[in-house]
């Protein structure tokens with residue numbers, strides 16, 4: 001069993017009509033107007049470049065889009081109302097690489113891949129040489145050169161499965177060839193504790 005992600009089979013799959021409505025909303029929208037990502041305004045992330053095997057890439061980022069009421073209802077009814085932020089996220093098409101980082105605010109992420117962004121999009125977790133696996137530095141860790149990163153695990157996530165992901169171990173996404181769209185439910189550690197303890201949801205069982 002993976003240390004870094006876990007499928008959550010007790011959460012129902014997203015109904016096709018909700019997925020279709022979300023995609024319709026995204027593709028009919030001006031994404032630059034919808035973006036609610038704090039990092040869209042953070043200079044540190046505007047032109048972040050990472051070096052992998054001596055090749056430099058500008059790191060992709062995500063454009064955060066508020067969820068429509070029906071999708072939020074689905075999350076509230078089937079997963080939780082206790083979360084830090086719940087949104088759709090679409091990659092900004094800058095490059096095939098979303099550079100290595102730990103997440104800034106959330107302790108865990110529940111995600112559902114709607115569009116994978118290509119047939120071989122890989123999420124990887126890494127340990128930085130001579131550093132602990134779990135990185136709780138604030139605001140976060142953003143290594144620029146991969147020569148000090150040791151791969152721990154990788155996965156090609158399937159679509160329309162609910163997945164719990166570790167965000168405080170350095171991770172990245174590679175091989176993004178087209179729009180990668182996911183639904184994200186960001187959790188504080190306390191939210192996760194509440195989910196584990198919840199007699200109703202048992203989503204971690």
Ligand SMILES: [Fe+2]
Nearest residue numbers: 101102103167
């Ligand atoms: Fe992340």
